[in-house]
Structures are given as C-alpha cells and as structure tokens.
Amino acid sequence: MFDWKLALVLFLSFNLLGCDKQQAVGDNLNKASSSISVSNARIRAMPPGQKVTALFMDLFNSSLTSVDLIAVKDPAGALASQIELHQNTHVDGMMKMAQVDKITIPAQSHVSLQTGGYHLMIIGLKKTLQVDDKKELELVFSDGSRLVIHPLVKKI
Numbered sequence: 001m002f003d004w005k006l007a008l009v010l011f012l013s014f015n016l017l018g019c020d021k022q023q024a025v026g027d028n029l030n031k032a033s034s035s036i037s038v039s040n041a042r043i044r045a046m047p048p049g050q051k052v053t054a055l056f057m058d059l060f061n062s063s064l065t066s067v068d069l070i071a072v073k074d075p076a077g078a079l080a081s082q083i084e085l086h087q088n089t090h091v092d093g094m095m096k097m098a099q100v101d102k103i104t105i106p107a108q109s110h111v112s113l114q115t116g117g118y119h120l121m122i123i124g125l126k127k128t129l130q131v132d133d134k135k136e137l138e139l140v141f142s143d144g145s146r147l148v149i150h151p152l153v154k155k156i
C-alpha cells in the first residue's frame, strides 16, 4: 500500500534539505565579504586638467586570517581608465612610488592607506572631480569577496 502521508513528508524533507544547503552557501559568502570593512575612504581633489589622483582609506579585517586587497574596479567605468595599488617608500631621502600586486590586511587588524604610504592611484580621470562628490568603486580581495565603497572627493 502506498503511504501518501509518508511520501509527502519525504518530499517536504528533501525540499527543506535543498533549501538548507543553499542557505549555508549564501551565509558563507556573506561571511567572506563582511570580514573586511572600510572607513574614511576619500579621493584627493585635483585642479581641472589633472588626470591622476590618489585614494586613501582605512581597511579593517575582523577575520582570523590575513586578507589581501588585490584589485579595484570602477564598475560604471565613469571615474578613470585605470586604478592601481601603489606604495610610497623613502629611498635615500627621496620619496619613490611603486605599483604593488596586493595590500595585506593582517588578521584582526587594519591597514591605513594614507599620504606617504599605501594608496590607490587613479589614472586617466574622465571628469574633473568636484569636492564632496561621492564616487563608487569595488574592492576585490584574495578570499574572493568584494566590497563596494563610496569614497568622497576631498581637499587632502
């Protein structure tokens, strides 16, 4: 004899298991992207005609492993033609600037991108930046997570 009640219970259980699995995957993704947070993101205002500027910010890592910032995207393609990770260093009393492939945020710590240190170099500005304008960029991290930030244009 076919037990409809049992069949229904089994059917519902399978559905629930399926949902649980999807939920777990979603939660993991959220955890990955929420371990990094950003504050004080700001872009240096430049006089009209200047095509290059810098972005500074503070990056916080709440996870137990270090995470690298590996790329920065301009999703709308509205800000600039290229965005690079840079580091300033003093060599023989001279300030030198070099591109780096990553900026590491140590576990349960933070790193500040600031004048004279790490910064994002924004190259090929498409428009003159207006003070207090809010821009949108996307940060890409080594753990696969991404974070959209809204830096403000400031006189720095």
Ligand SMILES: [Cu+2]
Pocket (backbone or CB within 6 Å): 054, 086, 087, 097, 098, 119, 120, 121
């Ligand atoms: Cu630079």
